[in-house]
Amino acid sequence: MLLRPERKGPVRAAITGVHGYLPDYVLGNDELARMVDTTDQWITERTGIKERRILKGEGLGTSHMAAEAVRGLLAKTGTRPEEIDVLVCATITPDFVLPSTANLICDMVGMRHVGSFDIQAACSGFVYGLDVASQFVETGRAKKAILVGADKMSNMIDYTDRTTCVLFGDGAGAVLLEPSDTGAGLVDIELHSDGSGMKHIHQKAGGSRLPPSAATVEARMHYLYLNGPAVFRAATERMSASVREIMTRNNLTIDDVNWFVPHQANKRILEAIADRLGIPHDKVMMTLQKYGNTTAATIPLCLWDYESKLKTGDRLVFAAFGGGFTWGSAYLNWAYDGAKAAKAAGKPRAFSETPAE
Numbered sequence: 001m002l003l004r005p006e007r008k009g010p011v012r013a014a015i016t017g018v019h020g021y022l023p024d025y026v027l028g029n030d031e032l033a034r035m036v037d038t039t040d041q042w043i044t045e046r047t048g049i050k051e052r053r054i055l056k057g058e059g060l061g062t063s064h065m066a067a068e069a070v071r072g073l074l075a076k077t078g079t080r081p082e083e084i085d086v087l088v089c090a091t092i093t094p095d096f097v098l099p100s101t102a103n104l105i106c107d108m109v110g111m112r113h114v115g116s117f118d119i120q121a122a123c124s125g126f127v128y129g130l131d132v133a134s135q136f137v138e139t140g141r142a143k144k145a146i147l148v149g150a151d152k153m154s155n156m157i158d159y160t161d162r163t164t165c166v167l168f169g170d171g172a173g174a175v176l177l178e179p180s181d182t183g184a185g186l187v188d189i190e191l192h193s194d195g196s197g198m199k200h201i202h203q204k205a206g207g208s209r210l211p212p213s214a215a216t217v218e219a220r221m222h223y224l225y226l227n228g229p230a231v232f233r234a235a236t237e238r239m240s241a242s243v244r245e246i247m248t249r250n251n252l253t254i255d256d257v258n259w260f261v262p263h264q265a266n267k268r269i270l271e272a273i274a275d276r277l278g279i280p281h282d283k284v285m286m287t288l289q290k291y292g293n294t295t296a297a298t299i300p301l302c303l304w305d306y307e308s309k310l311k312t313g314d315r316l317v318f319a320a321f322g323g324g325f326t327w328g329s330a331y332l333n334w335a336y337d338g339a340k341a342a343k344a345a346g347k348p349r350a351f352s353e354t355p356a357e
């Protein structure tokens with residue numbers, strides 16, 4: 001387990017802006033029901049998902065969505081590209097194995113001479129990335145850091161496999177991190193991994209163990225393999241334990257926390273965690289009904305979606321679980337008036353107020 005030592009200095013890394021990008025194409029449950037043997041009723045009851053977004057267009061990869069999110073973030077926060085010191089991209093669907101998607105995003109948005117690299121921790125990528133990117137800010141090595149979680153899951157989903165194709169969507173979410181000495185920012189974070197979980201969620205071919213070949217393509221080994229029930233159990237148990245641990249360590253009661261921001265995999269997982277911990281459901285951010293599981297993008301997309309409801313000083317607890325297994329949680333104090341920022345951006349996010357039914 002990777003814990004943080006008690007803070008020595010007063011400087012924390014605070015999220016000072018958030019933005020997202022979702023492709024236009026909406027893949028609804030009814031369309032999926034025409035592709036595989038499923039129904040809107042099964043998907044809704046077993047997952048809570050009604051629709052997800054799919055990135056269409058030749059030659060467009062994860063960097064396209066991430067760059068859109070970052071461009072919007074810069075515009076919204078009045079930040080010039082040259083002010084950014086480091087950009088971290090969490091993704092499992094990079095445009096290329098080489099170079100990193102972070103490098104491409106920087107080039108696309110006009111950031112030159114900036115440190116940039118990718119992090120791969122599947123659905124926990126944003127929490128892992130938050131730990132890494134915030135350390136640049138806390139140590140004074142970066143005045144402004146961007147963390148973007150982005151995944152084009154539609155590229156690794158087998159749309160003939162009903163057990164996985166209903167779950168995932170494409171999207172990107174980005175946050176700006178800056179130093180704060182007001183008490184706002186990241187207070188605590190913990191990371192875990194257990195590589196024995198590999199058997200339950202992985203891509204069989206395409207890496208150095210089993211490089212791509214005509215045979216691996218023919219055997220359909222480049223798609224996501226998921227043992228749903230095993231991952232469901234592990235996600236529920238380990239996210240619950242991690243949230244309980246970070247709250248205990250920081251003397252937080254459920255009443256102290258304004259928002260729980262869990263990775264969006266399945267509505268039943270989120271409700272099971274909330275019920276185990278006694279968290280009222282209206283404190284749990286939920287966007288999966290609209291976007292499905294967008295892997296590293298789920299948590300920043302939640303923040304974007306709920307931005308107008310976030311108030312300065314709100315206490316937030318993030319939790320994530322994904323392939324690896326990887327999981328973790330973070331506790332932070334919100335740094336700004338979200339309603340004001342969302343309004344100034346001219347496009348208040350309110351999908352969370354109008355869930356798809």
Ligand code: UT7
Binds near residue numbers: 037038047230321
């Ligand atoms: O982000 C981290 C990665 N992913 C996750 O966290 C996903 C975690 N797992 C889950 O969300 C759930 O396990 C699933 C949604 C994937 C599956 O739900 P489940 O309640 O665990 O269903 P199951 O896999 O136990 O399958 C129950 C039945 C099976 O039929 P039989 O064998 O009982 O006849 C499946 O074949 O449901 C069937 N089924 C479907 N039926 C209609 C599986 N997928 C579908 C489908 N439509 N799309």
